[in-house]
Amino acid sequence: MTRPSNPEMAEKIRTEAAKLIFEKGLAAVSARTIAKNLGITATTIYYYYKDMNEIYKAIKIDGFIGLDSFIQEKQNITDSAANQLASIMESFIIWCKQNSNLAELMFEKLPAQFDLTEEEMQIYYLSYSRVVNVLEYGKLKGEFKFDDVDEAASIGFAMIYGIIVLDLNKRFHEKYWDDISILIRRSKELLLNYLKVN
Numbered sequence: 001m002t003r004p005s006n007p008e009m010a011e012k013i014r015t016e017a018a019k020l021i022f023e024k025g026l027a028a029v030s031a032r033t034i035a036k037n038l039g040i041t042a043t044t045i046y047y048y049y050k051d052m053n054e055i056y057k058a059i060k061i062d063g064f065i066g067l068d069s070f071i072q073e074k075q076n077i078t079d080s081a082a083n084q085l086a087s088i089m090e091s092f093i094i095w096c097k098q099n100s101n102l103a104e105l106m107f108e109k110l111p112a113q114f115d116l117t118e119e120e121m122q123i124y125y126l127s128y129s130r131v132v133n134v135l136e137y138g139k140l141k142g143e144f145k146f147d148d149v150d151e152a153a154s155i156g157f158a159m160i161y162g163i164i165v166l167d168l169n170k171r172f173h174e175k176y177w178d179d180i181s182i183l184i185r186r187s188k189e190l191l192l193n194y195l196k197v198n
Contacts, residue, residue, distance in 0.1 A: 010048045012038055014062065017055045021109055022101045056110045061123050063099075063106040068126035070095045075130070081138025085195075086188050088131055089160050093184060096164045104168075107161060128153060138195070145196040156191050163187060 016037055020029045031052065035042040049055045074091040075084055096103040116124065131153045138144035146152045166172050167180050176183060 005048075009040075009044070010058075013045055013048055014055060014058050017052075018059050018102065018105055021105055026109055026111070053111075053113075053115075057113055057116075057120070059102075060106050060110055060113065061120060063102050064123050064126055066099070066102075067092070067095050067106075068130065071127055071130060081134050081141060081143045082192055084134045085131070085138070085156075085192070088127070088134065089156065089188055089191075090184070092127065092160055093164055096161070097168070100168050103164070108165075128157070131156065135195070143195075146194075152195060155194065159187050159191060 013034060016034050017029060020033060020037070029052070031042040031045045034055075035045055045055075049058070071088055071091040075087050077084065079087070113120075113124070122129075132149050135144060135146070135149050135152055139146065139149075144152075163180065163183055167176075167183075170177055172180065172183070
């Protein structure tokens with residue numbers, strides 16, 4: 001007889017796994033450790049997830065959905081492409097700073113996933129696809145001029161996420177430790193200049 005599903009337990013397992021990965025590293029996390037911390041058996045975990053990779057995948061999917069929802073709330077699709085792109089960049093930075101542990105897990109600590117369904121792949125690329133759509137819209141409207149949309153989107157992501165990582169780890173000059181707004185503004189200017197905004 002199948003036990004009834006408990007979505008709250010599935011979420012607790014994901015949350016505990018994410019916390020442990022961040023605190024102790026990926027290699028130190030096991031179903032047994034998660035179970036012990038939650039006061040359940042390891043067998044209970046495997047009722048909800050077939051293995052640890054499925055837990056990692058669920059953590060990432062939750063994160064990418066949350067990130068894109070946050071960006072979507074801030075984006076005004078009736079605005080110019082340049083303003084939409086700037087809004088996406090700002091929203092991405094704010095979300096990553098507010099959810100720094102999760103962002104680090106999603107983009108740095110958790111292993112890359114290669115066994116994704118088409119639906120899961122679309123979730124992984126929600127925000128990336130949003131950027132690509134804005135870039136293509138800007139090119140269509142004559143705001144942007146670039147050769148390769150994936151190159152432009154990837155450069156933007158690398159630039160902005162690099163700023164986030166350096167800021168969170170206090171790797172900038174100390175005069176920027178409390179306020180990186182000028183660095184963000186200059187980065188947006190550089191990216192928009194690269195895109196040859198009219």
